[in-house]
Amino acid sequence: MEIGTVWSVWFSATGTTRKTVTAVSRAVAEALGAEWKEYSFNLPAARERDLCFSPTDLVVFGVPVYAGRVPNLLLPYVRDRVKGNGALAVPVVLYGNRDFDDGLMELRNVLAGNGFHPITAGAFVGEHSFSTVLGAGRPDEEDMALAGTLAEKTAAKAKALTAAPETPVPVEGCDPVRPYYTPRDRHGEPIRDFLKAKPETDPQKCVRCGLCARLCPLGSISPEDVSRVGKCFKCCACVKNCPKGAKYFAHAGYLYHQHELEDQYAGRRSPSRIFF
Ligand SMILES: Cc1cc2nc3c(=O)[nH]c(=O)nc-3n(C[C@H](O)[C@H](O)[C@H](O)COP(=O)(O)O)c2cc1C
Ligand code: SF4
Ligand code: SF4
Numbered sequence: 001m002e003i004g005t006v007w008s009v010w011f012s013a014t015g016t017t018r019k020t021v022t023a024v025s026r027a028v029a030e031a032l033g034a035e036w037k038e039y040s041f042n043l044p045a046a047r048e049r050d051l052c053f054s055p056t057d058l059v060v061f062g063v064p065v066y067a068g069r070v071p072n073l074l075l076p077y078v079r080d081r082v083k084g085n086g087a088l089a090v091p092v093v094l095y096g097n098r099d100f101d102d103g104l105m106e107l108r109n110v111l112a113g114n115g116f117h118p119i120t121a122g123a124f125v126g127e128h129s130f131s132t133v134l135g136a137g138r139p140d141e142e143d144m145a146l147a148g149t150l151a152e153k154t155a156a157k158a159k160a161l162t163a164a165p166e167t168p169v170p171v172e173g174c175d176p177v178r179p180y181y182t183p184r185d186r187h188g189e190p191i192r193d194f195l196k197a198k199p200e201t202d203p204q205k206c207v208r209c210g211l212c213a214r215l216c217p218l219g220s221i222s223p224e225d226v227s228r229v230g231k232c233f234k235c236c237a238c239v240k241n242c243p244k245g246a247k248y249f250a251h252a253g254y255l256y257h258q259h260e261l262e263d264q265y266a267g268r269r270s271p272s273r274i275f276f
Helices: 016-032 075-081 103-113 141-160 211-215 237-241 252-265
Strands: 005-010 035-040 057-064 088-095 121-125 273-275
Touching (some): 016 035, 016 057, 016 141, 103 121
Parallel strands (some): 005 035, 057 088
């Protein structure tokens, strides 16, 4: 099939999805001799308009996995405002060394339901948003080499197609997707008030540069007083991007979950996976 434009479309709070989707899409564009374009839907304003593609587009579309799924607060945008109109797609998810559960399946299905033809897909490991030791430094060289292989397979498949495929690329995960993963305490009970956890601001460190307020994907940090935070989905954009290390979580349930994840999963290298 003739592809005019390869798109890099992503949400990425701490940069791992952006890095991976950019690498895959750029390599596909180069292999196909196509134009390369980028669209980030990190900020609320970017999610207020429809994003429409055409049959001569190939869209590498990436989100992080939150609680084993497509982040619930992003789902309405992805489901209702992104229109494939016959474009080819490469669903990509990043997960933090625990598991991608049904995140890739959900993204693939939502894109297929929106008029895309998912031809290849990938689930890559990124450093966990909550941690600097869980999946530390990933995606690394090995992951990026696999991203290169995904790009090669994608370009070869797109070139070989004479018509849009009838069925989407098979990926790992349950279909229909399972409920969201629930963080639990040592008694196996859901951690109380986990959803209410939000970052604190250290007034001794904060220089009031306003970066966190500009970056927050939910627009929840007051630019006038960055210690005022509204609805938070714990993406950690503010925590990991604050130049002074002034944003941090102190919520007991959040810290319990972070340390439990680190204890259980930091000692192993989970695999990045590609599907074609
Ligand atoms: C609220 C939340 C839930 C998450 N749930 C999972 C999960 O279920 N499994 C997993 O392996 N990683 C999970 N992660 C980690 C992210 O998927 C991972 O760090 C990803 O690389 C972040 O992408 P980004 O850098 O583009 O923001 C979660 C992160 C957040 C913020
Ligand atoms: S990014 Fe950090 S230093 Fe800048 S306003 Fe936010 S908390 Fe303060
Ligand atoms: S306040 Fe919450 S939603 Fe906003 S950037 Fe920080 S962690 Fe993400």
